[in-house]
Each structure stands twice: as C-alpha cells, then as structure tokens.
Amino acid sequence: ADVPTLVRELKDRNARVRADAARRLVLLGQEAKAALPDLIEALGDSDDKVRHRSLMALKNLWLWRARGPDDEAAIPALTKLLKDGNEDIRRQAAYGLAGFGPKARAAVAALNEASRDGEEAVRKAAAYAISQLDQPIAADVPVLVRELKDPDVKVRARAASRLATLGSDAKAATPALIEALKDSDADVRCGLLGAVSGRWFVEERGPHVEAAIAAVVEGLKDADIKVRHCSARAAAFSWVVEERGPHTEAIVVGLIEQLKDTESVARWMAAMALWRYAPQARAAVPALIEALRDENGNVRNYAANALAVMGPDAKEAAPSLIQLLKDTDARVRQAAARALNRVEPESSGVAVAVLVEDLNNPKLSVGAAQTLRSFGPAAKPAAPALVEALKAEDGYTRREAASALGAIGPAAKEFVPALLKSLNDRESYIRQEVAASLLKIAPESESQIPPALLEKVKARIAEEEKKRALAAQGVRQEGIGGGGGIGPGPGRGWRSDEAGEHLESGTKFYHQGKLDEAVKSYTKAVEFDPDYSMAYYHRGAIHRARGDYDKALADFTKAIKVGSDSPAIHYFARGVTQNNRRDYDAAVADFTEAIKLDPFYAAAYYNRGLARHWKGDYDAAVADYDRAIEIVPPMKAAFGARGRAKFAQGKLDEAFADFKEAVKADPQNAANHEDLGDAHARLGHAGEARDAWNKALSLSPKAEAKTRLKAKLSGASKE
Numbered sequence: 090a091d092v093p094t095l096v097r098e099l100k101d102r103n104a105r106v107r108a109d110a111a112r113r114l115v116l117l118g119q120e121a122k123a124a125l126p127d128l129i130e131a132l133g134d135s136d137d138k139v140r141h142r143s144l145m146a147l148k149n150l151w152l153w154r155a156r157g158p159d160d161e162a163a164i165p166a167l168t169k170l171l172k173d174g175n176e177d178i179r180r181q182a183a184y185g186l187a188g189f190g191p192k193a194r195a196a197v198a199a200l201n202e203a204s205r206d207g208e209e210a211v212r213k214a215a216a217y218a219i220s221q222l223d224q225p226i227a228a229d230v231p232v233l234v235r236e237l238k239d240p241d242v243k244v245r246a247r248a249a250s251r252l253a254t255l256g257s258d259a260k261a262a263t264p265a266l267i268e269a270l271k272d273s274d275a276d277v278r279c280g281l282l283g284a285v286s287g288r289w290f291v292e293e294r295g296p297h298v299e300a301a302i303a304a305v306v307e308g309l310k311d312a313d314i315k316v317r318h319c320s321a322r323a324a325a326f327s328w329v330v331e332e333r334g335p336h337t338e339a340i341v342v343g344l345i346e347q348l349k350d351t352e353s354v355a356r357w358m359a360a361m362a363l364w365r366y367a368p369q370a371r372a373a374v375p376a377l378i379e380a381l382r383d384e385n386g387n388v389r390n391y392a393a394n395a396l397a398v399m400g401p402d403a404k405e406a407a408p409s410l411i412q413l414l415k416d417t418d419a420r421v422r423q424a425a426a427r428a429l430n431r432v433e434p435e436s437s438g439v440a441v442a443v444l445v446e447d448l449n450n451p452k453l454s455v456g457a458a459q460t461l462r463s464f465g466p467a468a469k470p471a472a473p474a475l476v477e478a479l480k481a482e483d484g485y486t487r488r489e490a491a492s493a494l495g496a497i498g499p500a501a502k503e504f505v506p507a508l509l510k511s512l513n514d515r516e517s518y519i520r521q522e523v524a525a526s527l528l529k530i531a532p533e534s535e536s537q538i539p540p541a542l543l544e545k546v547k548a549r550i551a552e553e554e555k556k557r558a559l560a561a562q563g564v565r566q567e568g569i570g571g572g573g574g575i576g577p578g579p580g581r582g583w584r585s586d587e588a589g590e591h592l593e594s595g596t597k598f599y600h601q602g603k604l605d606e607a608v609k610s611y612t613k614a615v616e617f618d619p620d621y622s623m624a625y626y627h628r629g630a631i632h633r634a635r636g637d638y639d640k641a642l643a644d645f646t647k648a649i650k651v652g653s654d655s656p657a658i659h660y661f662a663r664g665v666t667q668n669n670r671r672d673y674d675a676a677v678a679d680f681t682e683a684i685k686l687d688p689f690y691a692a693a694y695y696n697r698g699l700a701r702h703w704k705g706d707y708d709a710a711v712a713d714y715d716r717a718i719e720i721v722p723p724m725k726a727a728f729g730a731r732g733r734a735k736f737a738q739g740k741l742d743e744a745f746a747d748f749k750e751a752v753k754a755d756p757q758n759a760a761n762h763e764d765l766g767d768a769h770a771r772l773g774h775a776g777e778a779r780d781a782w783n784k785a786l787s788l789s790p791k792a793e794a795k796t797r798l799k800a801k802l803s804g805a806s807k808e
Contacts, residue, residue, distance in 0.1 A: 092124055095113055095114055095124065096110075096123075096124050098110035099114070099127055099128075099131055099139075104135070104136040107134065107136060108142060111128075111142030115146045117149075119149070121146055121149070128143045129143075129162055129166055131143035132144060132147075132163065132166040132169075137178065141181070144167075144178060144182065147163060161189065161192060167182045168193075168195070168196040171183060176211060179203065179208070180211045183200060183211065184214050184217070187214075187221040188221075189222070190221050191224055194223075196222065197222055201215075203215035204219065225255055227261075230258065230262050233248045233252050233259075237249065237252075237265050237269045242276070245277045246274060246276035249269065249278075249283075250276075253283035256289060266297075270282075270285070270300065271304075275315045278319070279316055282304065282322075283323070285327075286327030287328065302340075305323050308320030314350075317358075318352075320343075321344065321347060321358035324343075324365075325358065325362035325365050341363070341369075344359045344362050344363050344366070344373065345372065348360060348373075348380050353383075353388065356383060357387035357391055364391055364398060368399045374396070374399065374405065377396050381396075381410065382409070386418040386421055389418070390418070390421050393425045394428065396410070401431075401432060401433075404433055406432055407429060410425045410433075411439060414429070419456060420456065422447065423444065423457060423459075426441075427463055430463070437467040441464065441470050444460055448478055449474065451481065454490075455485045458475065458486060459493075462492050462496045466500050468493060469501065472494060472497060476490075479721065480721060481722065488519045491522040492522050495522075495525060495530060498529055499530055501530050502531050505530060508530070511721050512538065512539070513689065513720050514720070520542055520689075521545060525549065588617040588618035592623060595607040595608070595610030595624070596627065598610060611625075615628075622649075622659060625645070625651070625652075626659055629648065632644060636669075638666055638670050645663035648662075657686040657690055660680070660693075661680065661693050664676045664678075664680040667679060667700075668699060676700040677697055680693045689720055691720040694714070694724070694727075695724045695726060695727050698712075698714045707734045707738050710731075714727040715731070723754070726755075728754055729748065729758070729760060732751060732768070736767070741768060748765040751764065759788035759789035759794060760794075762782070762784040763785040766780075766781030766785060778805060779802060779806075782801050783802065786799065
C-alpha cells in the first residue's frame with residue numbers, strides 16, 4: 090500500500106477524496122502506522138466521515154499494541170470529539186480515550202460532561218472511559234499508602250481496593266499493606282486481602298508472607314461475612330494455594346469451620362477452597378460429607394467436587410454420594426456421580442445409570458456426557474445412550490457424546506459403525522471429535538476417515554500430547570495451540586467497531602419486528618464498510634421475506650462478490666431466493682456452489698432437492714434428499730419431501746415409509762400427517778387416511794389447508 094499517497098489524499102481539498110483515503114487507511118490496519126500524526130490531525134476535519142474514519146483507523150492501529158508517546162498526541166483531539174455532532178464519533182472518542190487509561194486523566198472533566206449526553210450509548214461509553222482513566226498507577230502508591238491511614242473509613246477502603254488492582258506495582262506499599270491488614274473496618278480488610286493475593290507478593294520471601302497468611306487464617310474466623318468470604322476467596326484463588334506449607338493445615342481448619350457458617354456464600358466459598366486444597370485436606374472429609382446435605386446447591390456441588398479430588402481417601406463418602414444422585418439439581422447429581430466414580434469405583438454403575446437418565450434429557454445432556462467422559466472405560470454401560478446422543482439436535486451434545494465414547498476406549502469397539510456414520514456430521518468440530526474417538530477406540534479405522542480430516546485430527550492429538558508432556562514437566566503452556574497474540578487481518582477492527590455495531594442494531598430491530606429500522610441499520614453498516622458481506626446478507630434476508638426478490642438477489646450477489654465471511658450461506662440464500670422466484674436452474678446452480686464450499690450443508694442439499702423436484706427431476710431430487718437425511722442430524726423436512734417425490738414416481742410403499750418417518754421426526758407438522766393420509770388413501774387404507782387427515786386438520790394453522798383437508802374428509806366419507 091502507498092501510505093504516503095493516502096496521507097496526501099487525506100489532506101485533499103475534496104472531502105470525498107479525503108474520506109476515501111481515510112477508509113483505505115482503516116483497512117490497512119497496522120500498515121497505516123506511518124500515517125499516525127496525519128490521522129490525529131484528521132480528527133479535526135470538517136467532514137464527519139473523514140473524522141469518523143480517521144478515528145477508526147487509529148483504533149485499528151491501537152488494537153494490538155501498547156500506546157506510546159506519539160499516540161498520546163491524540164488525547165486532546167479525542168477529548169474535543171466528545172462534543173462532536175455525530176453520536177457515533179462521540180461514543181467512539183470516549184472508547185478511544187478509555188484505551189489510554191490514567192494517561193488521559195486530563196479528559197475526565199469532559200467525560201463527566203459526556204456521561205450526561207442525550208444518547209445512552211454515549212453515556213455508557215463515557216462512564217466506561219471514566220472507570221478506566223480513574224485506575225491507579227504506580228505513581229499513585231505513595232498517595233494510596235497515606236490514604237490507608239486516613240481517619241475516614243471510606244477513604245481507607247477505597248485506597249485498599251485500588252491497591253488491590255495494582256498488582257506488582259503495589260510492591261512498594263508492602264509494609265503498609267501488612268500493617269493495615271489489622272484495620273477495624275471489614276471493607277478495608279477485604280480490599281487488602283485482595284491486594285496481598287497476587288503472585289508478586291511472594292517473589293521475595295520475608296515476614297510479610299507469614300503476616301499475609303496469618304491474615305487469611307484470621308479472616309476465615311472474622312465476625313464479618315464479607316471478610317470471611319474474601320479470606321476463603323484468597324485461600325482458593327491466590328498464591329496461598331500454590332505455596333503449600335505449615336500454614337496449609339491452619340487454613341484447612343479454618344475452611345472446615347467456615348463450612349458451618351450461617352451464610353451460604355461463606356459455606357460454598359469454603360467448599361470451593363477445600364476443592365483446591367484436596368487431596369491434602371483429608372481432615373475435611375467428615376465436614377464435606379455433612380456439606381453434601383446442605384440446603385444450598387453450590388455448597389453441595391463444591392463439596393462433591395472436593396471429595397472427587399480426594400479419591401479413595403474419601404471412600405466413607407460413598408453412601409452420601411449415592412444419596413446425592415437423587416438430587417433435584419442436575420449439576421449436583423453429576424458432581425456426585427463424578428465423585429462416586431473417584432472415591433469408590435466399584436459403585437460407578439449406579440452413577441452411570443443416573444447419568445444415562447440425564448443424557449436422555451436435552452437440557453441436561455451436555456453435562457451428563459461430559460461427566461461420563463471422566464469415567465473412562467467405566468462408562469461403557471452408557472455407550473448405547475451415548476450413541477443415541479450422537480444424533481441429538483444440539484451440536485455440543487453430539488460432540489461430548491463422541492468424546493465420551495472415545496474415553497471408553499477399545500471397550501467401545503462395537504459402536505464403531507455408529508461413529509463412522511457420525512463422520513457425516515454437519516459440523517466440522519464434531520467430525521474432528523468423532524475421528525479422534527475412532528482412533529482411540531479402533532486405530533485400524535484410520536483408513537475410513539477422510540484424509541484431510543485425519544491430518545487435522547492427528548495434528549490435534551500431537552498438540553495435546555505435547556501439552557501433557559510439558560505439564561508433566563511443570564512447564565507453563567501459554568500460547569501452545571491457542572493462537573495467542575495473532576490479531577485479526579486488516580479491516581477487522583473497523584468491522585467490530587462501527588459497521589459491526591450497525592449490524593448488531595439491525596439484528597435487534599429485526600427481532601423487534603422493526604424491519605424498516607433494521608434495513609436502515611444494515612445500510613449504514615455497508616456505508617461504513619462497503620465490503621461487509623454479512624450486512625448485505627441480513628438486508629437481503631429482509632427483502633426476501635417481504636417478497637422483494639430483485640433487491641434480495643442484488644444483496645446476496647453483492648455478499649458473494651465482496652465477502653470472505655461464510656460464502657456458503659450467501660450462495661444458499663441466493664438459491665432460496667431463486668426458488669422463490671421459480672428460477673429453478675439458477676437455484677440449483679447456487680445450491681451446488683454452496684455444497685462445493687461445505688459438503689455437509691444439509692439444508693443446501695434439501696433445497697437443491699426441492700428445486701429439482703419442482704423441475705420434475707425426481708431421481709436427482711431423491712438423491713439430494715438422501716444426502717440431506719444421511720448428514721447428522723438428518724434434515725427432518727427431507728423425509729416428507731423424499732416421500733412426495735417417490736409418491737409422484739408411483740413408488741407408494743417407499744413414499745409411505747418416508748411419510749411415517751416424517752411424522753415420527755416432526756409430529757406437530759400438519760403437512761406430514763396430510764401426506765401420510767394421502768398415502769393411506771392411495772393404498773386403500775380408508776380409516777387410517779381419515780385419521781391422518783383429521784390429525785392434520787387439528788394441527789394446520791392455514792385456512793387454505795383446512796379447506797383442502799375438509800374436502801378430502803368429505804370425499805372419503807361419501808366413498
């Protein structure tokens with residue numbers, strides 16, 4: 090990109106030239122860095138598009154790097170923009186200032202004024218910016234130390250909470266922190282417990298560490314619930330957990346005592362902290378068993394989790410855990426099942442039976458499958474139910490079911506055929522999980538996994554093994570396989586900030602039924618980013634719903650042309666519109682393109698089948714319906730559609746079988762019952778035909794369908 094040329098154009102006398110230069114600088118992302126001073130200058134441009142786009146270009150520059158002195162030159166200009174006539178510019182200026190943190194404190198007065206803006210979005214942005222600018226910095230430590238001794242308890246509490254946010258920058262305040270841990274006020278003590286909970290606090294050994302531990306131990310017995318809560322939190326999440334030593338026993342004793350607290354929040358925080366101290370907290374087992382009967386579900390859940398980590402050392406908890414398998418809270422039941430499998434593996438069969446019941450409940454199936462995965466080979470009795478869960482509508486359930494089958498290992502070999510079918514799942518992440526499980530259960534099935542998928546899965550398995558090896562060596566694993574530090578490509582910041590927000594507004598309007606406002610928002614989105622394919626897609630969907638097929642086609646065509654975002658759905662959407670226009674050849678072409686991009690796009694096969702069906706090409710339509718049904722989970726509507734195609738071909742028995750499957754798959758669909766009635770009638774089953782048509786009549790919401798069904802019933806009655 091020729092940045093110098095764009096900088097010159099940014100100062101052109103023609104506002105349209107300046108605005109286009111700013112837009113192109115936005116799309117350059119980090120590559121526009123050389124234009125920084127010119128973009129800051131352009132924040133004062135007379136044209137609002139230039140101002141706004143220059144602001145967006147700056148935000149893209151700041152997105153993935155720390156802001157330096159050169160960037161700080163923008164603070165006065167951003168402060169001035171808080172009074173801009175454009176609402177979006179005011180809002181984005183506030184967010185821009187927020188990114189500077191305390192370095193932009195000079196803008197607080199202007200932000201306070203903006204927090205009373207007439208637009209709610211601006212008020213929210215200003216309030217957020219104030220909270221960021223008001224954050225303490227290392228230079229504030231001496232002031233905060235003085236405030237810790239202020240006679241006003243509110244001043245001391247605020248100083249304590251602010252010191253807690255400073256992390257290692259509060260190091261110089263360590264002596265004052267230790268002294269203030271004995272403050273008479275609960276809020277002060279709570280804030281200071283947070284301040285001494287960081288890893289930095291123990292980097293240099295000394296008496297301050299023992300003093301902090303003593304404060305945690307004492308805090309667990311404090312008269313104030315807030316302090317007991319903060320102390321349990323410090324025990325659960327701070328460096329104290331990692332720094333196991335002589336203090337561990339005292340903390341465990343304090344947590345055991347807190348399990349009897351009158352406040353439920355203190356009890357469940359104590360149970361959670363004991364979970365972190367297991368298995369060394371063996372002395373807590375009796376108290377945790379008692380906590381399994383607590384009236385609060387969080388307490389029961391964390392107590393069960395703590396017992397699970399203790400394993401066989403907590404075997405006496407087995408009877409209570411078996412009782413807990415009847416708990417009304419599914420999360421607690423599943424925690425109890427997991428714990429029972431750990432403390433007394435020979436009782437795992439009872440737990441598996443309970444988990445199978447939860448697995449059959451769509452609302453609980455994900456958690457049940459995840460818990461069964463932790464059972465490993467002991468989950469084999471649940472394998473048939475897990476195989477059924479591979480067909481669930483919910484993708485997470487299917488993935489967790491596949492993973493749980495893989496955890497069973499070679500003992501699940503008889504279920505390999507079911508897993509092979511799930512290699513046809515609609516979702517790529519599920520296909521990967523299925524392939525990984527197949528390799529664990531039956532490595533010889535490798536030849537039946539598509540090569541590209543096999544390559545991905547083997548790479549994933551190798552990465553997981555690398556992580557485990559590093560964990561065994563005690564090596565921290567940031568960045569391995571996580572893509573940490575890799576930012577979006579050019580233009581993504583633009584979309585997420587401005588065009589993306591108009592897209593979000595449009596979607597909200599759409600769900601509220603305000604279609605005109607939705608179209609306006611989507612139009613604004615493409616004005617700010619002419620290459621924003623999803624905005625064209627959503628606007629096109631509204632045009633199609635309104636029957637304005639020409640405008641819909643134009644939008645979907647534009648989405649296909651400019652977009653790298655989900656191109657398959659753009660072809661699909663245009664194909665549906667072509668079906669609506671009865672241009673079936675064009676529809677088939679579009680659905681074919683969608684299928685090339687995503688061979689597991691069940692809806693594209695189904696809709697291409699409809700187009701071929703309406704053309705009279707029944708054999709090709711049936712082939713598409715077959716594929717739509719083969720993909721997991723099957724496209725329910727394809728059963729009825731395939732039945733109608735076969736009915737038209739005179740294959741009555743096959744059509745009848747499909748109509749029965751359609752009713753089974755979607756029993757509330759009136760058309761399925763009507764089709765089944767038609768098949769019964771053609772096969773000479775008069776009574777069954779009448780029953781099916783009556784059922785369709787009771788379900789049908791459309792007057793036209795009701796009239797047609799009444800005519801069929803009247804004709805059958807005369808016959």
